[in-house]
Amino acid sequence: MNIHEFLVPPAVFCQRTGPQDRIVMSSRVRLARNLRKLPFPAWAKKPDRLRLLEAIQPAVESLPQMDPHFSAAMDDLTAFDKQILVERHLISREHAAKGAGSGFVLNREETLCVMINEEDHLRIQSLRPGLQLKACWQAIDELDSTLETKLDYAFSPELGYLTACPTNLGTGIRVSAMLHLPGLVLAEEITRIINAANKLNFAVRGLYGEGTEALGNVFQVSNQMTLGESEPQIIERISKALNQIIEEEENARSILLEKKPKVVFNHIGRAYGVLANAHTISSKETMNLLSLLRLGIDLGMFAQLDRSHWDEIFLLTQPAHLQKQFTEKLGADERDILRADMLRERLRTVPRPQPPK
Amino acid sequence: MLCNVCKQNEAKVHLTQIIGDKMQKVDLCEECSKEKGVGDPASYSLAELLLGQSLPTDEAAPEAAAAPETETKCPACGYTQADFKKAGRFGCSECYITFADGLGTMLKTMHKGLRHTGKVPTALQQAREAVQKLKTLQKRLEKAVAEENFEEAAQLRDEIKRLKDKAPA
Numbered sequence: 001m002n003i004h005e006f007l008v009p010p011a012v013f014c015q016r017t018g019p020q021d022r023i024v025m026s027s028r029v030r031l032a033r034n035l036r037k038l039p040f041p042a043w044a045k046k047p048d049r050l051r052l053l054e055a056i057q058p059a060v061e062s063l064p065q066m067d068p069h070f071s072a073a074m075d076d077l078t079a080f081d082k083q084i085l086v087e088r089h090l091i092s093r094e095h096a097a098k099g100a101g102s103g104f105v106l107n108r109e110e111t112l113c114v115m116i117n118e119e120d121h122l123r124i125q126s127l128r129p130g131l132q133l134k135a136c137w138q139a140i141d142e143l144d145s146t147l148e149t150k151l152d153y154a155f156s157p158e159l160g161y162l163t164a165c166p167t168n169l170g171t172g173i174r175v176s177a178m179l180h181l182p183g184l185v186l187a188e189e190i191t192r193i194i195n196a197a198n199k200l201n202f203a204v205r206g207l208y209g210e211g212t213e214a215l216g217n218v219f220q221v222s223n224q225m226t227l228g229e230s231e232p233q234i235i236e237r238i239s240k241a242l243n244q245i246i247e248e249e250e251n252a253r254s255i256l257l258e259k260k261p262k263v264v265f266n267h268i269g270r271a272y273g274v275l276a277n278a279h280t281i282s283s284k285e286t287m288n289l290l291s292l293l294r295l296g297i298d299l300g301m302f303a304q305l306d307r308s309h310w311d312e313i314f315l316l317t318q319p320a321h322l323q324k325q326f327t328e329k330l331g332a333d334e335r336d337i338l339r340a341d342m343l344r345e346r347l348r349t350v351p352r353p354q355p356p357k
Numbered sequence: 358m359l360c361n362v363c364k365q366n367e368a369k370v371h372l373t374q375i376i377g378d379k380m381q382k383v384d385l386c387e388e389c390s391k392e393k394g395v396g397d398p399a400s401y402s403l404a405e406l407l408l409g410q411s412l413p414t415d416e417a418a419p420e421a422a423a424a425p426e427t428e429t430k431c432p433a434c435g436y437t438q439a440d441f442k443k444a445g446r447f448g449c450s451e452c453y454i455t456f457a458d459g460l461g462t463m464l465k466t467m468h469k470g471l472r473h474t475g476k477v478p479t480a481l482q483q484a485r486e487a488v489q490k491l492k493t494l495q496k497r498l499e500k501a502v503a504e505e506n507f508e509e510a511a512q513l514r515d516e517i518k519r520l521k522d523k524a525p526a
Contacts, residue, residue, distance in 0.1 A: 036450055039434045043448040119446070141476070148478045154450030155481060160473030162450040166460075167467050169453075171475040201469075228470020 003081050006070040007088065008110065010321065014311035018130020021307070022298055023246050025178040025218065026089065026129055029136040029235075031144055032163045032172035033122040036154040040164035041102070041117040049101030049117050056121060059150040060105045060114045065143045067107075074102040083320035089127065089178075091115055112143060119164050120172075122147075131242065133175055133235050141231070160227060170227030175238050178207070179245060182217040182295040183252035186267065193248060194219075200241055201225050207287075216287035216314070221245065257299070261355065268296040268353050276347040280336040286317045286343070301353040313346055360386035431455040491520055 007013070018024070034040060035055070039048055053073065061071050074082070074095070082096035091104060095118045103116035115123040124147075126140035154162040160170035168174070184190040194204045203224050206214040221242060223234050256264050271292035274281070294310050296302050315321050317339050323330055330338065358368045366386030428437050436448025438456060447453065453460065464471055477485075494517050501510040 034450055037433050039449045040447065042444065042446060043434060043436060043440075144476075145479060149480065153478055155478055156450075156453065156473070157477075157481075157485075158472055159453060160475060162447075162453050164446045166447070166464060169464065170468065170473045173475070225467065225469045227464060227468035227473060230475040233474075 001070065003070060003072065003077065003084065004324070006106070007084070010312050010315045013088075013110070014308045014315065016129040017308070018128055018132050020246060021130035023180055023249050024131040024242070025180055026127060027132045027136050028089075028125060028127050028174075028176050028178075029133065029140050030123055030125040030174045030176075031140055032120040032161065032168045032174075033124065033144070033147075033151075034120050034154040034162060034164070036152045038121070040120065042119065042164060044101075044117075046101055052121055053101055053103050053116055056116050056151065057103050057105065059147060060116070060122075062150070063143060063146050065107065065112060065139070065146065066105060066114075069105055069107050071105040072103065073100065074098045074104060075100040077104070080320060080323065084324065087315065087318040087320050090125075092118060092123075094118060095123075112139060120168070122151075131177060131239075131246075133177070133239055133242075137175075137231060137235055167224070168226050171229070171231050171234065173226055173231050173234060174222055175235055176220050176222035177238075177242050179219050179221060179242070179249070180217060180291065180294060181219055181245070181249050182291050183249045183256060184245075185217045186264070187252040187256055189248070189252055190219075193245060197221060197241060197245070200237075202238060202241055215284060216291040218287075218291070253295075253299070257356075264295075264299075265301075265353070265355050267292050268299075268301060272296070272347070272350075272353050275343050276350070276352075277344065278340040279344075280333075281340045281343065282336055283317060283319055283322075283339065286339060287314070290314050290317070296353050300356045302350060303354070305350050313343070316342065358384055360384060362386075363388070429455060487520065487523075491517065494520070 018027070035052065038044070038052060041049060041052075044052065057071060057073075060066060061069060077085075079096075082091065085091045085104070086093055086096050088110070090106060090110065090113050092115070095102065095104070095115045098117065101117055104113065105116070106113040111127055113125050113127070115125070124140055124144060126136040126143070128136050156162060161172040163169050163172050181190060181193075184193055197204050201224050203222050205220045205222070207216065207218045207220070221238070223238050226234075229237070271289040275286070275289050275293060290310070290313065293302070293305075294307070294314075297305055297307055297310055316325070319335060322335055322339055322342070325342075326338065360366050360368045361384050363386060366388065368384035369387050370385045428439065430437050431448055431452045432455065433451035434449035436452050436455070441447060441452070441456060447456070461471055494513055498510055498513040498517065501507075501513060
């Protein structure tokens with residue numbers, strides 16, 4: 001079975017809902033783990049990496065939590081397959097660049113996946129829609145506890161789990177949530193929020209993680225410190241911060257609606273206008289305008305458009321998912337035309353936005 | 358502007374990397390950038406990009422010349438302090454012992470504390486608890502012997518033996 005047959009179709013994928021998903025698009029917990037005394041992936045020679053993969057991949061595949069699964073070596077996936085996985089947030093862009101000696105295992109529900117030989121020997125991820133950090137942690141803790149009986153983890157009583165980069169040392173945990181914050185961006189409050197989050201030692205990044213732009217007003221907030229605090233403490237601390245950001249976003253939206261309703265309706269109306277009528281549109285412009293459309297949905301301005309429908313459009317307009325709908329290889333210009341065609345078709349039956357009553 | 362590597366094609370990829378207070382710039386054509394794997398921002402160093410030659414920076418030359426032959430090397434993986442300075446990552450788990458000097462200072466700038474207080478692998482946790490229990494029993498045994506309480510001492514001795522037999526060497 002190839003990865004395209006394994007992954008659920010976008011329409012089904014986007015039916016998933018979770019708590020607070022009006023603002024929190026998804027939650028994730030990842031753990032970094034390594035095997036004792038063996039060179040970390042970036043330092044290991046290719047034969048070493050291949051041996052590591054041979055040892056780790058079967059151990060991961062044998063986990064009851066990963067049954068049934070999709071499992072592949074990165075050199076068996078095409079650049080297109082990898083891009084699909086990046087757009088689904090199942091692998092990092094760094095992992096997509098990997099070839100022989102790296103691997104990937106994903107469970108049926110697409111809630112647990114393991115990157116083998118990314119920066120560390122193992123990067124285990126637990127994913128959930130909406131704000132569900134504790135559920136993510138429970139699932140990944142259980143998976144990790146089973147895996148530790150099969151693999152010889154590098155662990156020191158003082159320093160915890162030993163990682164390639166000392167910034168991940170200790171718990172090796174990275175807890176993050178993907179937030180949609182158009183209100184804070186429109187109200188020009190986002191810089192204040194990012195600075196406040198940074199002061200609390202949380203990182204704020206773009207849609208695809210490290211070094212990426214906050215396209216479509218989507219921000220990823222994650223912990224940076226991994227040593228000196230337990231996993232539940234880290235989750236507790238970031239949950240507090242996330243709840244505060246959610247509250248700030250809701251406040252910003254209410255204040256905007258109260259004080260500058262015309263500005264808000266203007267943004268949303270124009271976004272609809274362009275998306276429903278354009279004949280060529282880039283992925284970046286699409287994401288930024290779709291963000292405003294989503295805000296319109298949240299505010300009750302679109303009677304016939306719900307969030308799962310929106311999620312599907314957002315995913316289907318990303319480059320690889322768009323390409324997947326066509327058999328012939330598309331250039332960037334052709335993609336922009338076909339993206340616009342698809343958006344016009346999808347929004348054909350959606351009446352234009354009406355100010356909320 | 359021509360590509361720094363092939364010196365033939367127009368440079369289209371411009372990279373700047375800052376390590377410490379040194380800035381390095383590289384201009385590459387599309388082909389060379391692909392060949393050098395510039396798509397992956399985490400795993401290359403600009404100096405390495407240029408055929409492994411270090412770029413001329415003010416201090417690079419004297420520093421390289423002064424690098425002592427006896428530089429600490431990780432016995433498990435051969436990693437050196439210089440490798441760490443360049444990559445910001447270690448070579449293997451043993452490097453944390455090899456390069457333990459100065460580690461604390463660095464970790465202080467990154468983390469909340471210097472000691473792990475989170476999850477411990479269960480097997481390790483159980484082993485640790487067993488060691489603890491053994492110590493307690495041994496103390497009680499010494500006390501029992503000192504107090505000439507031989508009946509209790511015999512019991513304790515048996516219990517210690519059982520524990521030791523159970524635990525893997």
